[in-house]
Amino acid sequence: MDTAFIELDRVEKVFDVRKKTGFLKRERRQVRAVDSISFTVPRGEMVGYIGPNGAGKSTTIKMLTGILTPSGGRLRVAGIDPSRERSRLAHRIGVVFGQRTTLWWDLPLIDSYRLMHRMYRIPDGRYRENLGRLVELLELGELLDVPVRQLSLGQRMRGDIAAALLHDPEVVYLDEPTIGLDVVSKAKVREFLRELNTENGTTVLLTTHDLQDIEQLCSRVMVIDHGRMMYDGPLAGLHEAGESERILVVDLERELPPIEAPPPARVVKVEGPRQWLAFPASASAAPLVARIAAEYPLVDLSVREPDIEAVIAKMLHSMGDTPKPPPERATTA
Ligand SMILES: Nc1ncnc2c1ncn2[C@@H]1O[C@H](COP(=O)(O)OP(=O)(O)OP(=O)(O)O)[C@@H](O)[C@H]1O
Secondary structure, three states, rough: OOEEEEEEEEEEEEEHHHHHHHHOOEEEEEEEEEEEEEEEEEEEOOOEEEEOOOOOOHHHHHHHHHOOOOEEEEEEEEOOOOOOHHHHHOOOEEEEEEEOOOOOOOOOOHHHHHHHHOOOOOOOHHHHHHHHHHHHOOOOOOOOOOEHHHOOHHHHHHHHHHHOOOOOOEEEEEEEEOOOOHHHHHHHHHHHHHHHHHOOOOOEEEEEEOOOHHHHHHHHHEEOOOOOEEEEEOHHHHHHOOOEEEEEEEOOOOOOOOOOOOOOEEEEEEEEEEEEEEOOOOOHHHHHHHHHHHHEEEEEEEEEEOOOOHHHHHHHHHHHOOOOOOOOOOOOO
């Protein structure tokens, strides 16, 4: 296994904030956005980086790109100190901010790519090859001559992802890459990211509020809260820590008494022929589905994921706000 590609050792970021408290009075306050965070990501890993609003995720990503300088600790990406050698690092990283585009709003999509070709000094052959591949994989062919402001959110996101990858970055930071997308666009973006990771070995750090992004893409998830690392391990462990549940919604042919499900699964609601069963989110739905399909007149079913904020809140509550990484990964020093 490769050595750590992203390395944070007790990294801190403290902001000085001045707040007006009276006509002439200003109060100075310090916000500890990132509070002694340590973790490593080996080359080729795809990791989820999640936490409630204001937890410090964007601040971490900004430090990883070199936009912000840490107030303390040591940070390296590909052996480079991002804030000292930001432009050298820029050639090796890609960034997608879901809520903000890096494309030129009034220009056709292809013109943004041409500008990036020059900005990153991508050799002509490599640019053509990468552009061709990205246009094909992200289905951008018909959109290249359309001004960015006329693209739908899903199209714009795919355009942004291509822009972040034109120069073959070794690591990509994705901040909410599926936010606001419909189900089909989400599936396309996820499929593309999976391929990018498995085929190119690109290292991916993914920030999201969508638990399915994590479930479908990341074998590892890190949770931060108030700037501190609270969990670092598999998603199943996060569900276990918070004892979170998923809901199986079952449509039967007719109204029936509550389904006799094997514990801990249980019926939590019945409305006519529709029944709702809660079961541990860390478990697979397959055995429960198989049993119901075998024993009941089943018409349809679907699984509802718990909300990411709810999972985190339950986990933090169960931990009593004490950081508790699972044994296989030590995170806080
Ligand atoms: N430039 C800044 N000046 C002062 N405080 C800041 C600055 N940037 C972020 N903060 C504060 O640092 C904390 C962490 O913010 P950050 O944007 O990193 O959180 P986040 O986890 O990305 O949140 P969200 O999910 O809402 O984007 C917040 O309290 C925020 O108000």
